[in-house]
Amino acid sequence: MFIDRLGWNPFFRDSFDQSARTGAYPGRISRAYYNSYRIAGENGEENAVLTGNLRAECEASGDYPVIGDWAVLTREPSTHAALVHGVLTRRTKLSRKSPGKGFNEQVICANMDIAVVVGAFDLEWNPRRIERYLTLAWNSGAEPLVVLNKRDVREDWEALLAETECAAAGVRVLAVSAETGDGIGDLERIIAPGRTAVFFGSSGVGKSTLLNRLSGGEYSATHEVHGKTSQGRHTTSTRELYILPGGGIVIDTPGLREIELWADERALEGSFADIVETARECRFSDCSHTEEPGCAVREALENGTVARGHYENYIKQRREIRYLERLADENLMRKDREKWKKIGRFQRELKKRDKGGL
Numbered sequence: 001m002f003i004d005r006l007g008w009n010p011f012f013r014d015s016f017d018q019s020a021r022t023g024a025y026p027g028r029i030s031r032a033y034y035n036s037y038r039i040a041g042e043n044g045e046e047n048a049v050l051t052g053n054l055r056a057e058c059e060a061s062g063d064y065p066v067i068g069d070w071a072v073l074t075r076e077p078s079t080h081a082a083l084v085h086g087v088l089t090r091r092t093k094l095s096r097k098s099p100g101k102g103f104n105e106q107v108i109c110a111n112m113d114i115a116v117v118v119g120a121f122d123l124e125w126n127p128r129r130i131e132r133y134l135t136l137a138w139n140s141g142a143e144p145l146v147v148l149n150k151r152d153v154r155e156d157w158e159a160l161l162a163e164t165e166c167a168a169a170g171v172r173v174l175a176v177s178a179e180t181g182d183g184i185g186d187l188e189r190i191i192a193p194g195r196t197a198v199f200f201g202s203s204g205v206g207k208s209t210l211l212n213r214l215s216g217g218e219y220s221a222t223h224e225v226h227g228k229t230s231q232g233r234h235t236t237s238t239r240e241l242y243i244l245p246g247g248g249i250v251i252d253t254p255g256l257r258e259i260e261l262w263a264d265e266r267a268l269e270g271s272f273a274d275i276v277e278t279a280r281e282c283r284f285s286d287c288s289h290t291e292e293p294g295c296a297v298r299e300a301l302e303n304g305t306v307a308r309g310h311y312e313n314y315i316k317q318r319r320e321i322r323y324l325e326r327l328a329d330e331n332l333m334r335k336d337r338e339k340w341k342k343i344g345r346f347q348r349e350l351k352k353r354d355k356g357g358l
């Protein structure tokens with residue numbers, strides 16, 4: 001079946017069977033605009049919209065279907081338009097905090113097997129930024145991978161690769177060039193048939209060019225949906241899902257400018273695995289690794305086992321995540337207060353009615 005090529009598997013089939021509604025069929029969201037979706041399925045690609053009920057639910061929760069989601073669809077008998085009734089439980093999701101003050105999760109894409117952090121060896125090379133992306137990758141539930149592109153522009157790329165490997169704390173780092181094709185074979189093998197990878201990272205690192213190279217030039221990076229930047233560069237403006245000739249699936253995303261963390265502290269056990277491991281030797285189990293005596297992390301910092309930039313970023317990210325957790329608690333408490341206010345109002349209303357003899 002064609003949908004097997006889109007990443008359909010027994011997990012989604014079971015969940016689809018449970019949500020059974022007559023005449024329903026599954027499809028995978030391959031593009032999402034505001035209220036309209038492009039769906040890939042057994043019959044190729046088609047447009048779909050959300051049902052009124054689902055739209056109301058999404059508005060209330062802020063959680064709209066995203067690219068990579070598996071949708072439960074029906075066809076409108078008169079117009080043959082496809083309707084999305086809901087999405088199947090996500091196995092993984094890549095999220096960040098919505099830019100701005102509010103406390104909102106923004107889901108970038110769903111159901112990926114591999115979260116590929118893409119960086120480059122040019123001016124964009126920045127191990128601290130890779131560490132941030134990696135925290136999101138670990139939090140997504142997918143397998144993280146780092147790809148450093150534009151190997152052709154730096155003669156000393158091997159030194160930068162080694163430094164990135166330290167920052168990536170055990171995650172595999174591939175050094176490639178989308179331009180020359182060097183190192184692309186490894187990436188191709190990792191994105192095996194039926195597996196879904198998302199490419200995310202800063203703008204201009206070459207995500208779309210990589211996709212283009214993997215697809216043998218079949219999808220041009222100058223695709224019609226890509227607008228031109230002032231420098232004349234084609235920058236991706238919407239997220240899109242592609243099937244590679246080799247059978248792997250890639251979600252290309254526009255470069256992220258702001259990377260606000262949306263993660264719980266467990267994600268740091270992945271993105272800073274080396275530090276978390278070392279911290280087991282600290283004298284105090286709740287050591288903050290800043291001032292306490294007997295801190296194994298600071299010792300590792302002093303003897304050079306852990307790089308200073310890596311350590312500082314760990315402390316910074318942990319602080320951010322704890323702040324996020326406090327915001328989550330406050331959000332919960334606020335919701336709870338609102339709920340009890342409503343209940344109180346309702347009870348007073350009832351009492352009034354009782355007195356009125358209704």
Ligand SMILES: Nc1nc2c(ncn2[C@@H]2O[C@H](COP(=O)(O)OP(=O)(O)OP(=O)(O)O)[C@@H](O)[C@H]2O)c(=O)[nH]1
Pocket residue numbers: 149150151152153176177178179180201202203204205206207208209210221233234235236237253254255256
């Ligand atoms: N020298 C060199 N240039 C590359 C390589 N890969 C991409 N580029 C160039 O880098 C620029 C940006 O590439 P894109 O593929 O558009 O980057 P992107 O990550 O998709 O950017 P956004 O869509 O804005 O997020 C283009 O001018 C590419 O030609 C490479 O391996 N080597």
Ligand SMILES: [Mg+2]
Pocket residue numbers: 207208209234235236252253254255
């Ligand atoms: Mg792009």
Ligand SMILES: [Zn+2]
Pocket residue numbers: 279282283287288289290292294295296297298
């Ligand atoms: Zn410590």
